[in-house]
Amino acid sequence: MDYIFDGSYSGYLTGLFECFERSEWDATPRSAAIPQGSLFGSHRVITTDLTKAKRVQTGLMKQLGAKDAEAFFHVFLSENPSAWTSGYKLIQQVFKGRPNILKNFGEHDVLYFVKTLKQVNRERHRMKAFVRFSKCTNGLFFATVEPDFNVLPLIATFFKNRYADQSWLIFDVKRRYGILYDQTNVREVHLTTTLAGGPSAEATSFSLDERDDLFKRLWKLYFQSTNITARRNLKLHVQHVPKRYWKYLVEKN
Amino acid sequence: MERIEEKLAILADAAKYDVSCSSSGSRRRNNGGIGDASRSGICHTYTEDGRCVSLLKILLTNHCIYDCAFCVSRRSNDVRRAAFTVGEVIDLTMNFYRRNYIEGLFLSSGIFKSADFTMERLLLIVKKLRLEERYHGYIHLKTIPGASEELIKEAGLYADRMSINLELPTEAGLKMVAPEKDHESVKKPLALIQNQISTYKAEKKIIKQVPSFVPAGQSTQLVVGATPKTDFEIMQVANTFYQDYKLKRVYYSGYIPINDSHSLLPQIGSAPPLLRENRLYQTDWLLRFYGFKLEELLDPAHQQLDLTVDPKLSWALRNPQFFPVDINRANLKEIIRVPGIGRQSAMKIIHARKFGRLYAYQLQKMGLAFNRAKHFISYADAPFILGAPSMETIKQAILSESTSKYASKVHTHQLTLF
Numbered sequence: 001m002d003y004i005f006d007g008s009y010s011g012y013l014t015g016l017f018e019c020f021e022r023s024e025w026d027a028t029p030r031s032a033a034i035p036q037g038s039l040f041g042s043h044r045v046i047t048t049d050l051t052k053a054k055r056v057q058t059g060l061m062k063q064l065g066a067k068d069a070e071a072f073f074h075v076f077l078s079e080n081p082s083a084w085t086s087g088y089k090l091i092q093q094v095f096k097g098r099p100n101i102l103k104n105f106g107e108h109d110v111l112y113f114v115k116t117l118k119q120v121n122r123e124r125h126r127m128k129a130f131v132r133f134s135k136c137t138n139g140l141f142f143a144t145v146e147p148d149f150n151v152l153p154l155i156a157t158f159f160k161n162r163y164a165d166q167s168w169l170i171f172d173v174k175r176r177y178g179i180l181y182d183q184t185n186v187r188e189v190h191l192t193t194t195l196a197g198g199p200s201a202e203a204t205s206f207s208l209d210e211r212d213d214l215f216k217r218l219w220k221l222y223f224q225s226t227n228i229t230a231r232r233n234l235k236l237h238v239q240h241v242p243k244r245y246w247k248y249l250v251e252k253n
Numbered sequence: 254m255e256r257i258e259e260k261l262a263i264l265a266d267a268a269k270y271d272v273s274c275s276s277s278g279s280r281r282r283n284n285g286g287i288g289d290a291s292r293s294g295i296c297h298t299y300t301e302d303g304r305c306v307s308l309l310k311i312l313l314t315n316h317c318i319y320d321c322a323f324c325v326s327r328r329s330n331d332v333r334r335a336a337f338t339v340g341e342v343i344d345l346t347m348n349f350y351r352r353n354y355i356e357g358l359f360l361s362s363g364i365f366k367s368a369d370f371t372m373e374r375l376l377l378i379v380k381k382l383r384l385e386e387r388y389h390g391y392i393h394l395k396t397i398p399g400a401s402e403e404l405i406k407e408a409g410l411y412a413d414r415m416s417i418n419l420e421l422p423t424e425a426g427l428k429m430v431a432p433e434k435d436h437e438s439v440k441k442p443l444a445l446i447q448n449q450i451s452t453y454k455a456e457k458k459i460i461k462q463v464p465s466f467v468p469a470g471q472s473t474q475l476v477v478g479a480t481p482k483t484d485f486e487i488m489q490v491a492n493t494f495y496q497d498y499k500l501k502r503v504y505y506s507g508y509i510p511i512n513d514s515h516s517l518l519p520q521i522g523s524a525p526p527l528l529r530e531n532r533l534y535q536t537d538w539l540l541r542f543y544g545f546k547l548e549e550l551l552d553p554a555h556q557q558l559d560l561t562v563d564p565k566l567s568w569a570l571r572n573p574q575f576f577p578v579d580i581n582r583a584n585l586k587e588i589i590r591v592p593g594i595g596r597q598s599a600m601k602i603i604h605a606r607k608f609g610r611l612y613a614y615q616l617q618k619m620g621l622a623f624n625r626a627k628h629f630i631s632y633a634d635a636p637f638i639l640g641a642p643s644m645e646t647i648k649q650a651i652l653s654e655s656t657s658k659y660a661s662k663v664h665t666h667q668l669t670l671f
């Protein structure tokens with residue numbers, strides 16, 4: 001049975017709550033935002049209900065502790081429907097009295113869940129590393145990224161703590177939203193499009209600080225100077241810095 | 254090229270032979286300024302030779318009054334010289350850091366005028382970064398051999414990690430190529446800092462507000478392959494330094510020939526011993542995280558590591574009496590000693606077997622190198638073997654399965670651990 005939710009984590013958890021209400025253990029979460037599967041198969045449309053979502057979340061925290069409960073959110077951000085389904089199966093087990101199910105590494109759903117979790121966390125780590133800020137004349141530091149998974153929510157605190165005294169914006173090009181920090185709070189921003197479909201004037205009116213280009217050049221120069229030709233190993237290089245990230249990396253341009 | 258670009262090119266180039274790039278192990282918090290030091294460290298990019306770039310690694314200057322044969326900056330070498338001003342180092346660090354290029358600064362220097370004069374400059378830079386820029390990111394500072402106690406102690410209050418390079422594993426080797434240096438001038442500051450770290454830790458238990466002193470600890474570097482020393486000798490030195498000075502890391506750096514004038518050193522153009530370097534790191538890892546004793550891996554009768562197989566496999570092949578290890582009953586210590594099983598997969602096994610005995614199809618998915626491990630373990634559906642096959646047979650089987658991997662390793666440098 002497909003459970004079509006609105007694409008939010010609260011929607012995902014609401015669906016889970018309802019599968020318990022109906023004892024529908026074969027519930028398969030599907031996002032309305034990502035059309036797929038047969039539209040004609042049996043399905044229910046889930047209306048996001050914050051109270052229900054909250055109850056699932058509190059239950060998970062109680063059963064598993066904060067860290068493992070959080071893992072379900074991370075896996076959710078993979079945007080991978082198969083991993084979403086594994087998540088449903090595991091939460092069902094947890095509430096059926098097997099809270100240590102996550103440690104059963106001999107079982108398919110656990111392995112798939114853990115594998116996805118690892119991928120998401122790796123992407124999160126990569127984004128902490130690969131964000132490259134440019135400085136604007138108005139003092140804002142901004143960066144564009146294109147992560148494999150929707151990891152911006154997972155890096156906000158890291159950047160907030162580290163760059164506490166500068167305003168910054170990290171924009172996910174693929175998902176068309178960003179996180180903006182104004183030296184007090186982090187909030188989500190969306191690109192408002194003009195009627196012509198191009199980015200709004202506000203979004204494109206940044207101009208770069210006059211010394212920004214100098215530091216880009218110095219960084220590239222540093223990158224080349226610190227390389228040891230006698231040890232050259234491009235295979236390893238590409239393994240660590242896969243090509244799809246290159247266009248956002250100053251030193252690779 | 255502008256002057257600052259020229260300086261950066263020269264002084265980054267001269268610093269790059271120091272392999273340590275680690276930015277981990279500290280826990281500096283940002284309070285009201287910029288930056289923090291994350292506990293696990295971050296590699297912001299990788300060089301084309303596959304090394305992690307985490308820190309802005311530069312020399313303050315490559316002018317030097319000494320003449321160590323293994324060093325590019327030695328007095329007698331004909332290279333371009335440059336020196337940053339204090340302000341330039343700070344400007345570069347802050348601007349790279351604010352753009353998220355780096356985790357912090359790794360600052361070292363050739364010795365100009367005197368050890369103290371040099372150390373004072375380095376100290377001034379870290380002090381300004383911390384106090385004026387309110388910078389809380391990572392700082393790795395090289396201790397200048399021969400600098401006074403006061404300067405070293407004060408620097409320790411601002412740096413996350415301090416290191417001083419032994420360079421050559423034995424005193425005799427060092428004397429041969431760097432007559433002005435000795436191991437004592439390295440051991441003294443190591444001991445001094447270790448002492449301070451312990452004192453501060455003890456005080457911290459009584460008074461909360463004690464400042465942190467070199468929170469990420471100390472490290473040192475050993476150059477491998479410059480003089481003819483055996484792996485056993487090298488690891489013995491490393492081991493003693495881990496024990497005596499509680500070092501966080503020892504780095505092994507395959508010697509890259511940069512000097513044709515010294516007949517004792519490998520000549521320019523000879524390949525750096527990358528595979529050997531990798532084997533030493535693997536051994537180091539086994540000693541620190543896998544509960545191995547040095548004597549189990551190397552001993553006077555067994556002075557060199559096997560280049561064809563990694564040291565754990567090599568140990569297992571020499572010690573058939575410990576195998577097979579029963580995956581469903583053995584303890585963690587025994588399981589992590591199995592070739593092909595790392596710490597993570599060992600933990601998974603321990604957890605998973607609480608749910609029932611483990612079979613091959615489950616082990617294959619747990620992230621261990623099953624094809625290698627299978628020769629050394631038994632599991633629920635392990636084939637029953639009458640009379641254990643000889644270790645030589647197993648070695649051949651493993652080598653033939655992974656020929657490509659081991660063969661290509663001889664040429665490329667890839668730091669895979671087990």
Ligand code: SF4
Pocket residue numbers: 317318319320321324325326327328362363364
């Ligand atoms: S003292 Fe240091 S910088 Fe100077 S030549 Fe020796 S190793 Fe090189």
